[in-house]
Amino acid sequence: MPPEQTPQTSSHARRLPPWLKRPLGGGPEYARTADAIGQGHLHTICQEARCPNRGECWTAGTATFLILGDQCTRRCGFCSVKGGRPAGFIDNQEPGRLADAVARMGLRHVVITSVTRDDLPDGGASQFADCIKTLRARVPGVTVEILTPDFRRCQDEALATLLPLAPFVWGHNVETVPRLYLSVRPGSNYADTLDLLRRAAASPGIIAKSSIMLGLSETRDEVLSVIDDLVSIGVKRMTIGQYLRPTAEQFDVVEFVTPEVFSELGAEARRRGIPWVISTPFARSSYHAELSEAGCSSPSVSEGQPSR
Numbered sequence: 001m002p003p004e005q006t007p008q009t010s011s012h013a014r015r016l017p018p019w020l021k022r023p024l025g026g027g028p029e030y031a032r033t034a035d036a037i038g039q040g041h042l043h044t045i046c047q048e049a050r051c052p053n054r055g056e057c058w059t060a061g062t063a064t065f066l067i068l069g070d071q072c073t074r075r076c077g078f079c080s081v082k083g084g085r086p087a088g089f090i091d092n093q094e095p096g097r098l099a100d101a102v103a104r105m106g107l108r109h110v111v112i113t114s115v116t117r118d119d120l121p122d123g124g125a126s127q128f129a130d131c132i133k134t135l136r137a138r139v140p141g142v143t144v145e146i147l148t149p150d151f152r153r154c155q156d157e158a159l160a161t162l163l164p165l166a167p168f169v170w171g172h173n174v175e176t177v178p179r180l181y182l183s184v185r186p187g188s189n190y191a192d193t194l195d196l197l198r199r200a201a202a203s204p205g206i207i208a209k210s211s212i213m214l215g216l217s218e219t220r221d222e223v224l225s226v227i228d229d230l231v232s233i234g235v236k237r238m239t240i241g242q243y244l245r246p247t248a249e250q251f252d253v254v255e256f257v258t259p260e261v262f263s264e265l266g267a268e269a270r271r272r273g274i275p276w277v278i279s280t281p282f283a284r285s286s287y288h289a290e291l292s293e294a295g296c297s298s299p300s301v302s303e304g305q306p307s308r
């Protein structure tokens with residue numbers, strides 16, 4: 001990523017460079033994960049966002065659950081989750097089915113995310129809370145990570161609902177640099193994102209986490225500035241990954257950032273004050289979320305190899 005990169009036409013970006021080619025996955029372990037998800041009639045962001053790590057993660061027996069349905073009330077230009085109008089619907093059985101699937105899968109660390117639900121008065125915070133409580137009741141010792149929307153217009157309610165359930169990891173993604181918000185995240189704003197993270201990070205027992213995608217025309221200085229913002233508000237975990245176009249309907253990739261640049265930016269993020277960083281082309285918010293600080297910088301993670 002050159003310091004003063006300008007957006008390019010992206011016809012060159014349609015062919016993946018060698019470091020972005022990965023096996024699709026399969027085999028009995030992968031099938032077991034798929035069965036547990038299918039039996040629970042659950043959604044995963046692994047599928048909805050067409051995550052390139054599915055082969056690795058599902059073969060390792062892990063997945064990231066997508067709650068509150070599969071219809072998002074916003075349409076971000078990088079995301080393949082379908083848009084829709086869920087009209088206030090909440091599935092009250094979802095927390096129980098989620099907990100059953102986690103028990104079947106034998107997960108010790110669970111990552112739960114959701115579509116954005118601007119149609120709900122609390123943005124869906126109470127469903128996150130029910131999932132956390134049900135999980136803890138059915139799977140003793142489980143640790144929880146949530147990756148939430150920005151709870152625009154209901155941050156106070158969402159924080160009041162969720163903070164008493166600490167300890168857990170609270171992830172909320174910056175996704176990109178502030179200059180690109182209008183095109184990449186219309187309907188969201190950088191200040192709200194930082195505000196949610198700051199308030200979560202300031203609460204006892206909450207580890208705040210965020211993620212950024214590279215390859216959308218951001219400059220190195222802009223990325224470093226985001227890292228500094230995250231450090232200043234107390235974010236302790238971060239992933240930095242390559243944006244990959246999920247379908248032809250989303251933005252094309254402007255640049256494929258090399259693994260060397262990811263590695264250097266990861267070291268810089270640690271140096272600037274974020275202790276847990278995964279910075280590789282395949283990093284996604286939930287990628288190797290179960291790892292300790294020491295584990296997240298191990299060579300197998302940097303190279304995108306299964307951790308177990």
Ligand code: SF4
Binds near residue numbers: 046053055285
């Ligand atoms: S990185 Fe996260 S979203 Fe992607 S396959 Fe793994 S668990 Fe699923």
